[in-house]
Amino acid sequence: MLMVLGLAAVLWGIGHLMGAPKAARVYMLGLLYVAVLALHLVLPAGHPLRMATGESAALWLILGGFAALALIYRAVLGRLRSRAQANEAASAPPARPGTFSATELERYARHMVLRELGGPGQKRLREASVLVIGAGGLGAPALQYLAAAGVGTIGVIDDDVVENANLQRQVIHRDDMIGTPKVFSAEAAMKAQNPYVTVRPYKRRLEAGVAEELFAEYDVILDGTDNFETRYLANRAAVAVGKPLVSGALSQWEGQLSVFHPAEGGPCYQCVFPEAPAPGLAPSCAEAGVLGPLPGVVGAMMAVETIKLIAGAGAPLRGEMLIYDALWGETRKISIPPREGCPVCGS
Secondary structure, X not given: OHHHHHHHHHHHHHHHHXXXXXXXXXXXXXXXXXXXXXHXXXXXXXXXXXXXXXXXXXXXXXXXHHHHHHHHHHHHHHHHHHHHHHHHHHHOOOOXXXXXXXXXXXXXXXXXXXXXXXXXXXXXXXXXXXXXXXXXXXHHXXXXXXXXXXXXXXXXXXXOEOOHXXXXXXXXXXXXXXXXXXXXXXXHHHHHHOOOOEEEEEOOOOXXXXXXXXXXOOOEEEEOOOOHHHHHHHHHHHHHHOOOEEEEEEEEOEEEEEEEOHHHOOOOHHHHOOOOOXXXXXXXXXXXXXXXXXXXXXXXXXXXHHHHHHHOOOOOOEOEEEEEEOOOOEEEEEEOOOOOOOOOOOO
């Protein structure tokens, strides 16, 4: 009998090491039990296999009976617990629209004590919708902090998949997500961070045929892309539907960000950058490199600007560009007025 129990322990341990589900391991032990019981019922008394596995089937029948009673007890207890939880949920008063649950109040307490946000500002965040273009270096921290801050609906559009080279700076993704579309990896991380937010993943490139229609569904647009073609497209679409565009960019040790919103008197992206630079003058992060924490700094700043826009707090970087030099620990702001004759915003 000890031999059979030892074999059962070995099977359970191997299954655990191989990552087999608990139900599969229990199933294997059940097969072992049936096989031993069959040996005792089929083989004659005194057979070596019967002698090695307990001599009599009575012991195994008693053991099986105790196991069956334990399983029945567990099943009944589970049903009673489920019924109690269902009754509790049915008897609980429904949450009133526009109010926060006790868990949400505790979660956002540090926001609500801020004079510039408070309860009304947090409510505006919950009712707001933000679209983030790109789930890469800038999008990753922006998405994480927007979800943590309680922005009600967050869209993320990206057609790329997680790669090993991304993980040095794109902190929303994990090693076990390599090969997964970035939008789904980001969605999983945001929902794990805050189950109270709604995430809309779009696994595709931002294209001219859908940009304006998509932007019209959101209150604020964040541009975290790394190519000028998409930046100019996002700028045109944001101007066309009158939505603020929070834009960031990175290069090696330096980052910059601004809020482009001509509808509120500021410039658009093309006011500041009329034409894309010549090839080689603005190399990508893959070509020139980028400090790992730098996208976190600038992406978090983009999230801050977005929260300010939604809550009406402080002075967003509209008509200004913030430049951060991580190598020398310096920041500076420059004014960027609208450009007369801009073909996009008509300033």
